[in-house]
Amino acid sequence: MKWLFAKIADAVNAQKKRKTKMAYKLSSRSKSRLEGVHPKLVAVVERAIEITEVDFGVIQGVRTIEEQKELVAKGASQTMKSMHLPQEDGHGHAVDLMAYIGSRGSWELNLYDNIADAVKQAAEELDVRIRWGAAWHIDDIRTWNGTMEEAMNEYVDLRRSQGRRPFIDAPHFELR
Numbered sequence: 001m002k003w004l005f006a007k008i009a010d011a012v013n014a015q016k017k018r019k020t021k022m023a024y025k026l027s028s029r030s031k032s033r034l035e036g037v038h039p040k041l042v043a044v045v046e047r048a049i050e051i052t053e054v055d056f057g058v059i060q061g062v063r064t065i066e067e068q069k070e071l072v073a074k075g076a077s078q079t080m081k082s083m084h085l086p087q088e089d090g091h092g093h094a095v096d097l098m099a100y101i102g103s104r105g106s107w108e109l110n111l112y113d114n115i116a117d118a119v120k121q122a123a124e125e126l127d128v129r130i131r132w133g134a135a136w137h138i139d140d141i142r143t144w145n146g147t148m149e150e151a152m153n154e155y156v157d158l159r160r161s162q163g164r165r166p167f168i169d170a171p172h173f174e175l176r
């Protein structure tokens with residue numbers, strides 16, 4: 001009898017999961033913004049949207065040098081060596097993902113560590129080295145044991161201990 005009860009419990013749990021699990025999809029606009037991005041990073045984003053608890057869209061993939069110059073001038077980026085620029089292999093190596101609540105984009109920081117958790121899991125599954133813009137000190141998020149919220153907190157503490165301001169760019173993920 002035990003196995004029968006176990007089977008019923010499994011079936012009930014599977015049904016619950018189907019009901020509660022929100023499956024998100026990338027919009028065609030998001031997909032178009034992945035054009036020119038390295039296929040490994042694209043694969044990670046496409047897997048992350050399937051498993052994330054927080055919906056997201058792609059707001060930026062590849063940038064032109066002119067776009068990057070403007071961002072640096074505005075203080076929105078710190079470097080002309082951005083991974084969003086086409087790299088030696090011709091692909092962009094970074095994406096910016098924006099959190100969505102319903103149809104609205106949100107800058108609530110606590111949504112972004114959830115997205116980063118999904119990106120981490122996708123990176124693990126697909127064996128891809130990724131760095132996150134809210135935990136710059138971790139070169140490969142697969143090596144981090146803990147939540148990405150904890151990773152961000154450690155980054156903030158590290159910078160403060162060095163007397164430096166943390167540079168949090170939570171939508172940003174880049175290939176390493």
Ligand SMILES: [Zn+2]
Pocket residue numbers: 084094095096169171172173
């Ligand atoms: Zn970025």
